[in-house]
Amino acid sequence: MIENKDNMIENDIFLRACRYEETDRTPVWLMRQAGRYLPEYQATRAKAGSFLGLAKNPSYAAEVTLQPLDRYDLDAAILFSDILTIPDAMGLGLSFVNGEGPQFSNPLNSEQAVLNLQVADMGQLDYVFNAVKEIRTALMRNGKQRVPLIGFSGSPWTLACYMIEGSGSKDFLNTKKMLYNRPDLMNRILDINVESVAQYLELQIDAGAQAAMIFDTWGGMLSSGDYQKFSLDPMAKIIKRIKSNKKYESVPVIIFTKGGGGWLPTMANSGADVIGLDWTIELKLARETLDQTGKKIAIQGNVDPLLLLANPKEIERRVTESILNLADAKVSGSHPLNGHVFNLGHGINQLTPPEHVHSLIAAVKNASTKLRGK
Amino acid sequence: MIENKDNMIENDIFLRACRYEETDRTPVWLMRQAGRYLPEYQATRAKAGSFLGLAKNPSYAAEVTLQPLDRYDLDAAILFSDILTIPDAMGLGLSFVNGEGPQFSNPLNSEQAVLNLQVADMGQLDYVFNAVKEIRTALMRNGKQRVPLIGFSGSPWTLACYMIEGSGSKDFLNTKKMLYNRPDLMNRILDINVESVAQYLELQIDAGAQAAMIFDTWGGMLSSGDYQKFSLDPMAKIIKRIKSNKKYESVPVIIFTKGGGGWLPTMANSGADVIGLDWTIELKLARETLDQTGKKIAIQGNVDPLLLLANPKEIERRVTESILNLADAKVSGSHPLNGHVFNLGHGINQLTPPEHVHSLIAAVKNASTKLRGK
Numbered sequence: 001m002i003e004n005k006d007n008m009i010e011n012d013i014f015l016r017a018c019r020y021e022e023t024d025r026t027p028v029w030l031m032r033q034a035g036r037y038l039p040e041y042q043a044t045r046a047k048a049g050s051f052l053g054l055a056k057n058p059s060y061a062a063e064v065t066l067q068p069l070d071r072y073d074l075d076a077a078i079l080f081s082d083i084l085t086i087p088d089a090m091g092l093g094l095s096f097v098n099g100e101g102p103q104f105s106n107p108l109n110s111e112q113a114v115l116n117l118q119v120a121d122m123g124q125l126d127y128v129f130n131a132v133k134e135i136r137t138a139l140m141r142n143g144k145q146r147v148p149l150i151g152f153s154g155s156p157w158t159l160a161c162y163m164i165e166g167s168g169s170k171d172f173l174n175t176k177k178m179l180y181n182r183p184d185l186m187n188r189i190l191d192i193n194v195e196s197v198a199q200y201l202e203l204q205i206d207a208g209a210q211a212a213m214i215f216d217t218w219g220g221m222l223s224s225g226d227y228q229k230f231s232l233d234p235m236a237k238i239i240k241r242i243k244s245n246k247k248y249e250s251v252p253v254i255i256f257t258k259g260g261g262g263w264l265p266t267m268a269n270s271g272a273d274v275i276g277l278d279w280t281i282e283l284k285l286a287r288e289t290l291d292q293t294g295k296k297i298a299i300q301g302n303v304d305p306l307l308l309l310a311n312p313k314e315i316e317r318r319v320t321e322s323i324l325n326l327a328d329a330k331v332s333g334s335h336p337l338n339g340h341v342f343n344l345g346h347g348i349n350q351l352t353p354p355e356h357v358h359s360l361i362a363a364v365k366n367a368s369t370k371l372r373g374k
Numbered sequence: 375m376i377e378n379k380d381n382m383i384e385n386d387i388f389l390r391a392c393r394y395e396e397t398d399r400t401p402v403w404l405m406r407q408a409g410r411y412l413p414e415y416q417a418t419r420a421k422a423g424s425f426l427g428l429a430k431n432p433s434y435a436a437e438v439t440l441q442p443l444d445r446y447d448l449d450a451a452i453l454f455s456d457i458l459t460i461p462d463a464m465g466l467g468l469s470f471v472n473g474e475g476p477q478f479s480n481p482l483n484s485e486q487a488v489l490n491l492q493v494a495d496m497g498q499l500d501y502v503f504n505a506v507k508e509i510r511t512a513l514m515r516n517g518k519q520r521v522p523l524i525g526f527s528g529s530p531w532t533l534a535c536y537m538i539e540g541s542g543s544k545d546f547l548n549t550k551k552m553l554y555n556r557p558d559l560m561n562r563i564l565d566i567n568v569e570s571v572a573q574y575l576e577l578q579i580d581a582g583a584q585a586a587m588i589f590d591t592w593g594g595m596l597s598s599g600d601y602q603k604f605s606l607d608p609m610a611k612i613i614k615r616i617k618s619n620k621k622y623e624s625v626p627v628i629i630f631t632k633g634g635g636g637w638l639p640t641m642a643n644s645g646a647d648v649i650g651l652d653w654t655i656e657l658k659l660a661r662e663t664l665d666q667t668g669k670k671i672a673i674q675g676n677v678d679p680l681l682l683l684a685n686p687k688e689i690e691r692r693v694t695e696s697i698l699n700l701a702d703a704k705v706s707g708s709h710p711l712n713g714h715v716f717n718l719g720h721g722i723n724q725l726t727p728p729e730h731v732h733s734l735i736a737a738v739k740n741a742s743t744k745l746r747g748k
Binding site: 173175221227282285349 | 398456473545547550551554555594595597598599601633635636653654655659677678680681683684685692723725
């Protein structure tokens with residue numbers, strides 16, 4: 001296991017914000033910061049031949065993970081990978097059809113397929129753990145690690161959606177049908193996913209990941225009540241297991257349910273250190289809602305990724321406004337800007353002009369530094 | 375103008391619930407209740423040759439509007455039409471490509487196109503007003519109208535999304551770009567849409583519509599703050615104008631923003647009589663949130679339309695559970711089930727087995743009648 005002491009990190013402001021410690025400004029990173037909007041990413045991808053060729057090659061994965069850090073003043077690196085590596089390792093046969101997104105050749109389209117499903121073979125995921133190790137090495141500069149490295153996984157529910165449907169979907173009709181008609185099968189899949197995701201994140205941490213994020217892209221399409229049972233509870237089980245192990249207990253866990261803003265009071269009971277937010281909920285409201293639960297939970301988010309297509313002045317204006325909004329929150333015993341990691345509310349769009357990202361980051365740093373000084 | 379006195383309506387429970395009056399059970403209708411899941415609808419559509427051929431022919435539109443009422447015990451009829459009739463009447467050239475949804479041949483893809491845009495010519499929409507009249511006539515039985523007729527329109531924001539993009543979209547990137555970079559152009563479009571939708575709904579009421587619903591399918595993709603400015607405010611302007619006219623003031627107005635559950639407190643100030651809900655917010659929470667605003671606003675919704683693909687026992691169980699949940703709400707001065715119109719949280723899915731709809735309706739009526747008896 002790679003040494004994880006924070007004092008070996010040059011810039012650990014991201015980890016301190018995740019732990020709701022005092023910071024002198026707001027840290028920032030961007031979901032999908034290593035991505036198609038960067039020409040240097042396109043170049044590496046071209047060398048790799050395909051998206052999966054890129055994701056499955058630890059050296060290429062390390063290369064693209066570092067690219068946005070070399071270009072921008074970001075406060076965290078995130079492992080370059082895909083949320084669907086686990087079902088691929090279960091034998092579902094992942095591929096990416098150009099322009100159509102992920103496809104599984106063996107989706108869970110029968111009772112027998114569900115009964116045959118087994119916890120993912122972690123040996124099949126060595127390329128991920130090797131990528132984490134390579135990235136940690138690549139992050140070293142003058143004997144220190146530049147910024148912390150975030151590992152991640154899809155949530156059990158979100159993985160189940162793709163595993164059942166076999167691809168993305170407008171309404172995940174087959175998934176909902178199974179949920180309503182065969183909750184026994186759905187629970188079998190979720191239990192297997194919980195065990196797989198837990199092992200996967202633990203091994204990422206063993207390899208050097210210093211925070212773990214669970215992406216719940218599709219929890220937001222569930223009914224209130226079903227979200228808690230089928231998406232949040234499985235995530236809570238994973239967190240409980242990670243946190244019950246001394247080896248992992250200090251590693252911040254971030255959960256992010258797109259469209260989950262209405263469920264913050266129950267998400268507060270998940271055990272997560274940080275809750276990701278999309279742009280449909282104001283930072284101030286989210287902060288106050290979580291504060292009222294009596295728990296110290298950090299927040300991450302939440303600007304609309306398409307704001308990066310606006311002109312730099314408008315990006316600056318809105319980013320500043322969003323930090324001013326949070327600074328106005330009534331919270332107990334801490335500056336309202338503490339416990340906030342600035343991010344987008346979803347992955348960065350591929351049409352983002354790379355220079356616009358500078359404007360966003362500068363605005364976060366300027367506004368949040370000034371407001372702390374007050 | 376057709377006589378709109380409620381005492382000429384055989385079953386006016388829907389209108390009474392919209393007005394938050396006491397009712398002895400919960401009324402029910404279903405968004406897109408006249409639709410592709412019904413074989414009789416498919417037959418009429420085949421006669422009409424196309425979806426637009428159907429929507430633009432008042433006799434066919436009346437025929438399909440009545441079909442679900444003949445099959446099920448529904449408490450309201452809704453005009454069969456499309457939300458994009460207004461931009462079509464503005465000259466944007468609507469067509470429906472099989473399997474790909476709506477397309478405009480002249481989208482607002484340049485500044486000049488936006489500057490040329492004019493309020494829709496209501497003469498171009500005579501087919502809609504004629505359909506309303508034909509439906510009102512068809513609804514008569516033994517000198518009384520069977521159930522009230524709901525008219526509707528897309529919201530100014532939702533219309534703008536399609537007008538700018540030229541079709542549906544995953545992220546409405548061009549729309550967001552205009553919102554962020556050229557709010558002046560966006561506001562011009564919205565102002566024109568407000569005037570068009572207001573005239574359109576007024577003329578539907580003149581023709582015989584007894585309630586007006588505004589469908590805001592895409593308001594939920596806006597940032598908090600932008601939703602209020604660009605989607606809710608335009609709807610509020612329309613409602614203010616309708617309500618300021620003695621001729622229309624008693625007609626209930628329903629607004630429905632998909633994904634808008636987090637914005638109920640501001641929606642309460644829109645002037646709407648009824649707020650539509652999707653399945654991501656519990657009825658009880660919605661009811662209590664609105665009650666805390668001190669305004670008497672009815673709610674409509676909110677079951678996941680895909681629940682209708684479940685087995686009838688599960689449909690019954692969940693519908694009953696949802697009514698029990700609402701009955702548990704703490705509200706001031708009224709039975710908590712008053713002021714609720716049962717509906718789906720989005721349009722009925724085309725794969726819905728028609729016989730399942732009976733189970734849903736029966737469960738609504740049984741559960742809500744029993745719970746009022748308490």
